Amino acid sequence: QQQVRQSPQSLTVWEGETAILNCSYEDSTFNYFPWYQQFPGEGPALLISIRSVSDKKEDGRFTIFFNKREKKLSLHITDSQPGDSATYFCAASDPGYNKLTFGKGTVLLVSP
């Protein structure tokens, strides 16, 4: 059973455009949602995260929008740059458990 789903599987945008990556989850006890960025040949690295008490988290060009009622969140990357080309993973955890459940990832390509 896949508890965290991501869409699309892959996305191509032009440099300067806004990329929107989607994530949804099933377990209503999830309360922490990090997004990880992974470049080829490297391990994933935390990009930005949000807790369920908030509906928006912004860090530079990266913004998470969170809808608790619909169990959905999205990552917006504004003014996309070729260096943003990577795989992005949405993950979730619930209180009391020291582990994350990851989605399958979205491969983002930013064309110059």
Place this chain on the structure above:
Amino acid sequence: EAAVTQSPRNKVAVTGGKVTLSCNQTNNHNNMYWYRQDTGHGLRLIHYSYGAGSTEKGDIPDGYKASRPSQENFSLILELATPSQTSVYFCASGEDWGDTQYFGPGTRLLVL
């Protein structure tokens, strides 16, 4: 900055052979994790640990054992390697309560 290292970085093994993947962290984190990453599956948790001497089963533990002899070291052991275990394996360490996890660079394992 968080530091997680893995060895070896690449490994070729034969079916039925024993494989040990090693992970070392200098973050003094209590929690450590082993994931495998396969195309179409994202990151899947194999085993994790809350501290020296403890190991817990993750979502796909079959065919794998884990060992946590110290705070710094966490090993993944394939007693009888199979071709289906060909994958990229990532180790991570994390703070308590499942928040940020810091990943190593990965080990690419090929089982022939």
